[in-house]
Amino acid sequence: MNEVKRTTCKCSTEIRNLSVTKRDGILLHDVNLDIHHGEILALIGRNGAGKTTLLKALLGRIPYTGSITFHNPEGKLLSHPHIGYVPQNMLFDRDTPMTVLDMLCANLTRFPVWLGHRKQQRQEALEMLKRVGARENLLDKRLGTLSGGEMQRVLLAFALYPKPDMLLLDEPVSAVDRMGIETFYDLVTALRKEHAMPILLVSHDLAHVEKYATCAALLDKTIIVSGPVRQVMQTNAVKEAFGLKLAGGK
Amino acid sequence: MEWFYRLVDTLLPFEWTEFGYMKNALLAIILITPLFGLVGTMIVNNKMAFFSDALGHSALTGIAIGVMLGIDNYLISMMGFALLFALGISAVMRKASSSADTIIGVFAATGLALGVVLLSAAGGFAKYSSYLIGDILTVQPEEIGMLGILLLVILIAWVLFFNPFLLTSVNGDLAASKNIPVGAIQQVFMLIVAVLVTVSIKWVGVLIINSLLVLPAAAARNVAKSMRSYHGLSVVFSVISGISGLIISYYAGTAAGGTIVLVAAVIFFVSFFLGRRRMHVSA
Numbered sequence: 167m168n169e170v171k172r173t174t175c176k177c178s179t180e181i182r183n184l185s186v187t188k189r190d191g192i193l194l195h196d197v198n199l200d201i202h203h204g205e206i207l208a209l210i211g212r213n214g215a216g217k218t219t220l221l222k223a224l225l226g227r228i229p230y231t232g233s234i235t236f237h238n239p240e241g242k243l244l245s246h247p248h249i250g251y252v253p254q255n256m257l258f259d260r261d262t263p264m265t266v267l268d269m270l271c272a273n274l275t276r277f278p279v280w281l282g283h284r285k286q287q288r289q290e291a292l293e294m295l296k297r298v299g300a301r302e303n304l305l306d307k308r309l310g311t312l313s314g315g316e317m318q319r320v321l322l323a324f325a326l327y328p329k330p331d332m333l334l335l336d337e338p339v340s341a342v343d344r345m346g347i348e349t350f351y352d353l354v355t356a357l358r359k360e361h362a363m364p365i366l367l368v369s370h371d372l373a374h375v376e377k378y379a380t381c382a383a384l385l386d387k388t389i390i391v392s393g394p395v396r397q398v399m400q401t402n403a404v405k406e407a408f409g410l411k412l413a414g415g416k
Numbered sequence: 417m418e419w420f421y422r423l424v425d426t427l428l429p430f431e432w433t434e435f436g437y438m439k440n441a442l443l444a445i446i447l448i449t450p451l452f453g454l455v456g457t458m459i460v461n462n463k464m465a466f467f468s469d470a471l472g473h474s475a476l477t478g479i480a481i482g483v484m485l486g487i488d489n490y491l492i493s494m495m496g497f498a499l500l501f502a503l504g505i506s507a508v509m510r511k512a513s514s515s516a517d518t519i520i521g522v523f524a525a526t527g528l529a530l531g532v533v534l535l536s537a538a539g540g541f542a543k544y545s546s547y548l549i550g551d552i553l554t555v556q557p558e559e560i561g562m563l564g565i566l567l568l569v570i571l572i573a574w575v576l577f578f579n580p581f582l583l584t585s586v587n588g589d590l591a592a593s594k595n596i597p598v599g600a601i602q603q604v605f606m607l608i609v610a611v612l613v614t615v616s617i618k619w620v621g622v623l624i625i626n627s628l629l630v631l632p633a634a635a636a637r638n639v640a641k642s643m644r645s646y647h648g649l650s651v652v653f654s655v656i657s658g659i660s661g662l663i664i665s666y667y668a669g670t671a672a673g674g675t676i677v678l679v680a681a682v683i684f685f686v687s688f689f690l691g692r693r694r695m696h697v698s699a
Contacts, residue, residue: 222589225589227588227592227598248595250593253589262461263637263640264646265641269582269583273594275579276579278575279579280574280643280646306642
């Protein structure tokens with residue numbers, strides 16, 4: 167029964183009664199959310215609403231109560247899903263002597279990158295960069311010297327191997343110029359169409375959410391409202407959370 | 417061992433290689449300095465210099481426990497205690513809200529003080545003070561065999577686990593998204609550091625060991641661009657400091673450990689200025 171239901175409903179990720187508490191209080195409580203295959207779900211909410219906490223729970227980085235289950239498009243339960251994660255402003259040491267090639271290869275293969283790279287891996291890494299529209303000469307650049315837009319592309323390329331069962335994008339455009347934003351979202355939309363990949367997008371930019379997301383969920387410690395993006399945008403809750411002029415733009 | 421002695425006599429017919437203990441020390445340095453260079457890269461990447469220093473300090477308590485238990489080979493008690501110590505630090509760091517350097521500082525001080533107190537109670541600290549500076553010239557052929565095994569084991573671990581180490585050190589969340597067990601990987605790394613520190617402490621010394629772990633990698637970081645050059649340079653700097661430090665200490669009549677560290681420090685400062693100049697040129 168369940169199997170049939172899942173195939174028809176195409177649920178990829180089911181979050182049920184998820185709560186996260188820390189010493190200084192409740193970060194999330196009773197979060198229920200479904201993310202479907204082939205859907206771009208925008209997670210919106212004010213600062214401190216728990217968006218990043220929810221992402222961390224999805225990544226298994228913090229303890230939580232409740233359940234998160236992942237299914238592939240055929241409805242099979244995935245106990246260790248591949249999650250493609252593009253962090254917001256990745257915190258890392260910019261002085262690390264590590265090239266883009268080093269980073270991509272550390273993910274591509276078990277062959278230790280301190281021994282160098284095989285030709286075939288270099289080729290594969292190059293293909294990965296091309297797929298996300300990044301320039302080839304990034305490969306030998308040090309990670310710490312990349313611009314915001316370049317870094318975002320590299321992180322997306324990194325997230326797409328192995329083919330993720332779900333893509334998590336945390337404010338992916340915050341460090342990218344306007345031209346880069348459009349291309350980035352076109353890329354994400356193409357991925358969604360091509361692979362029916364479920365995508366969870368955390369964003370502040372309601373214009374982008376309206377343009378690119380298919381569904382939206384407003385989070386404030388718990389899910390306040392969720393559904394098709396246009397409906398959610400019209401709700402009073404969203405208007406209140408973001409101020410009338412932003413949400414009522416149309 | 418005989419083949420190595422003959423090889424040294426043929427290739428390096430100098431005064432300093434005439435003595436058996438110098439040949440032993442040379443071989444020990446050739447085996448152990450590449451490990452300092454290799455493991456040091458990730459200690460510096462993970463900003464764990466203070467942690468490895470604390471592990472060195474804990475060795476004193478490890479020795480004291482060995483003395484009290486009547487174990488002849490302190491290595492077992494040192495390694496056992498260092499592992500407990502490392503796990504203790506990581507457990508407290510996860511739970512506590514104090515910053516990492518404070519917690520590690522507390523552990524390091526406790527490890528050192530407890531060692532000194534226990535050893536002095538067990539019959540005088542002076543007997544064990546050689547562990548503070550170490551003496552590479554006392555290394556015995558059977559101990560060199562153990563260093564060889566250590567080299568092999570850590571090399572294998574560095575091949576098997578390096579990519580997860582690297583991704584974990586870049587960003588934990590990113591590593592976790594690739595199903596890398598971040599916590600377990602960090603503990604494997606701590607284990608490697610603990611084993612390396614405790615095995616080599618007898619010849620390198622509590623006070624000096626961390627310099628050898630940190631300096632070559634820090635120097636390599638000044639000039640390297642990729643992981644390969646970082647590792648290559650770190651190992652080369654470490655081996656060069658080790659061998660030239662040993663030779664200099666022979667002719668200058670100084671302590672080998674300290675001399676080796678000084679050579680490594682000189683390499684660090686040279687690479688520091690080279691790296692800065694390169695940055696200015698490219699900018």
